[in-house]
Amino acid sequence: MLPRARRKARSTLPVADLSWQGGSPDVAGLLARMEQLRNAVDQAARALLREWRAHPRVRVYQPSAANLAAYIALRRHDLRPIQSVLAALGLSSLGRCEGHVMAALDAVIHALRRMQGARVARLKIARVAGAITRDPVLLRRHTNRLFGAPPAHRWTRFMVTLPAEAASDYGFVRDALKQGMDCARINCAHDGPAAWRRMVRHVRRAERELGRPCRILMDLGGPKLRTGPVKTGDALLRIKVGRNARGRLVAPARVLLDASQAAAAPVPAGRLAPREPLPLAVERAWLDRVRPGERIAFTDVRGRKRVLTARRRLGADRVVATLAKGAWIGELTGLEHAPRRGAKHRVSAVCAISARPLEIRVEQGDALLVTREPVPGEPGRFDRRGRLLQAAHISCSEAAVFGALRAGHQVWIDDGKIGAVVETLDERGAWLRVTHARPGGERIAPGKGLNFPDSALPLPVLSPLDRADLDFVARHADIVGLSFVRSAADLDALARELARRRRGNLAVIAKIETRAAVRNLPEIIVRGAGRHPFGVMIARGDLAVEIGYERLAEIQEEILWLCEAAHVPVIWATQVLEGLVKRGRPTRAEISDAALSQRAECVMLNKGPFLLQALAVLDNVVARMRDHQRKKTAQYRALHW
Numbered sequence: 001m002l003p004r005a006r007r008k009a010r011s012t013l014p015v016a017d018l019s020w021q022g023g024s025p026d027v028a029g030l031l032a033r034m035e036q037l038r039n040a041v042d043q044a045a046r047a048l049l050r051e052w053r054a055h056p057r058v059r060v061y062q063p064s065a066a067n068l069a070a071y072i073a074l075r076r077h078d079l080r081p082i083q084s085v086l087a088a089l090g091l092s093s094l095g096r097c098e099g100h101v102m103a104a105l106d107a108v109i110h111a112l113r114r115m116q117g118a119r120v121a122r123l124k125i126a127r128v129a130g131a132i133t134r135d136p137v138l139l140r141r142h143t144n145r146l147f148g149a150p151p152a153h154r155w156t157r158f159m160v161t162l163p164a165e166a167a168s169d170y171g172f173v174r175d176a177l178k179q180g181m182d183c184a185r186i187n188c189a190h191d192g193p194a195a196w197r198r199m200v201r202h203v204r205r206a207e208r209e210l211g212r213p214c215r216i217l218m219d220l221g222g223p224k225l226r227t228g229p230v231k232t233g234d235a236l237l238r239i240k241v242g243r244n245a246r247g248r249l250v251a252p253a254r255v256l257l258d259a260s261q262a263a264a265a266p267v268p269a270g271r272l273a274p275r276e277p278l279p280l281a282v283e284r285a286w287l288d289r290v291r292p293g294e295r296i297a298f299t300d301v302r303g304r305k306r307v308l309t310a311r312r313r314l315g316a317d318r319v320v321a322t323l324a325k326g327a328w329i330g331e332l333t334g335l336e337h338a339p340r341r342g343a344k345h346r347v348s349a350v351c352a353i354s355a356r357p358l359e360i361r362v363e364q365g366d367a368l369l370v371t372r373e374p375v376p377g378e379p380g381r382f383d384r385r386g387r388l389l390q391a392a393h394i395s396c397s398e399a400a401v402f403g404a405l406r407a408g409h410q411v412w413i414d415d416g417k418i419g420a421v422v423e424t425l426d427e428r429g430a431w432l433r434v435t436h437a438r439p440g441g442e443r444i445a446p447g448k449g450l451n452f453p454d455s456a457l458p459l460p461v462l463s464p465l466d467r468a469d470l471d472f473v474a475r476h477a478d479i480v481g482l483s484f485v486r487s488a489a490d491l492d493a494l495a496r497e498l499a500r501r502r503r504g505n506l507a508v509i510a511k512i513e514t515r516a517a518v519r520n521l522p523e524i525i526v527r528g529a530g531r532h533p534f535g536v537m538i539a540r541g542d543l544a545v546e547i548g549y550e551r552l553a554e555i556q557e558e559i560l561w562l563c564e565a566a567h568v569p570v571i572w573a574t575q576v577l578e579g580l581v582k583r584g585r586p587t588r589a590e591i592s593d594a595a596l597s598q599r600a601e602c603v604m605l606n607k608g609p610f611l612l613q614a615l616a617v618l619d620n621v622v623a624r625m626r627d628h629q630r631k632k633t634a635q636y637r638a639l640h641w
Contacts, residue, residue, distance in 0.1 A: 031112040044073035056530035064567040070101035071565035098564040099135030143569040145533040157182035163607035167195035173202040179615040189221035222483025223459040225450040228395030230357035231376040259284035286348035300327040363441040369393035371429040404455040414448040416545040461490035474501035486516035488527035507533035513542035540574035569601035581608035
């Protein structure tokens, strides 16, 4: 699957006879083939440029568009037979010509002519050398337009997804910038304008204090499809104590009896809490009488008697208590305060526990209905003998997808954890057969991602919410990220919206996360880079689901090559140092992935509790790799064994 412009007619050049098995290569024949190849590439590139001529509106991008056209024209040919002969002669095998295609072809042709004894004018040689050295200059120029100048010790920029705490914790933002953040990413799918405004304010303040520039990228949510709500069951809360392998108590559960306004929100059902105090909303008048050391008795929903012991007060309206045995608590569970023997007992009901969604679990081979109507999902129902009475069902956040679904189309749920295929469609929705789930089944929760890689979904790239968010983005961001791009027309839609807000020059990053985006990538690049400071993000999460994990490495490479030919910066994203960011310890494969990431112009780290440590590790790895690799070219510094 490659960019559409590459999938046109393949080469008919007679190159197969050039494969070399030893002896003296036919230099004259090779030269003729190279001249023929150059002419074919030149003609095809000119034709592509005529198709694109209306789109590179920024003059500075026109040389890069010409090189991209030449690269696409070159890659329509199978070059492998020629490459093996060129390498045997000690010449460039064209394997690193992405940024300077015509100059690379000319350099090889000049060398072959010299080998034939012909003279080549010095001016021609100088012109070729100048074009080859201009390649990294153009890429650097376009990258600097997007991200600003790089740090002195590395050319790869670091992008950091800001967590919600960045809105309230200035110190975190300052530390991230100090550790190497070059671009702060705000995801418009989370939080809201008030939190975004505080994040922007913190980034700008840190810039001033540290004297380090930092661009702000705001990612629009885009047409992300998700599972709908799930029918709720009982409002129950499990409180779990810590026990060792022998079942002995090692950590009592800690509960925060809370009568403040902060306790008004329901506690999520099913939460476990031996490590941090679990908030339980109670009545203020009742809590006022509770003192440290006093006991609070209750009977849980299973009929088991339990006792909380008050440990300490946290101000006037909160008390920390401990529980030595696990319990299940429901709304209206009575907490009975017994201050001393013989005293009057006072009872408070637990005030707010949200009902927990029912568990929808599917296994390989199961039927699953995706409903047209937004009805709450339910698990499958079975009779006493295990025979299916009603298949599990879940809704989709966008009803328009059903018009594009056909029997045989793939459906992936929750970042590829569950795979299915459409069997039939009816008035209720799409009937799926689960084809991929781990042994024991997978749970389908509300709000999880849905991918339809085989279906041409009739969804606009900008939702009404995205347009509303653009008002904020246009005022505060340096870069806007466009999610789920499928074609160049999506870039046109964004450009029109930016022009209405008088920000037509705002930098744009196109997130490549669908099959259609990969197929249409040349046109997407020309339309975007020809109008704005522009970059391409390889969003490896959704992209892997769309194209298949086994093809991700191949497609990732091809995106890198195409963007290098276009002199367009690439952002390497999704699960970079994920283990380190989330758990404080990287896997071996993550370090290798981080080392490879320096081939891109920017690397994105996602949010997590160990983000600052991950920034330090990434900075170390990428700075070291700078001395070993530049894009596809190995750098041979001295080694000492």
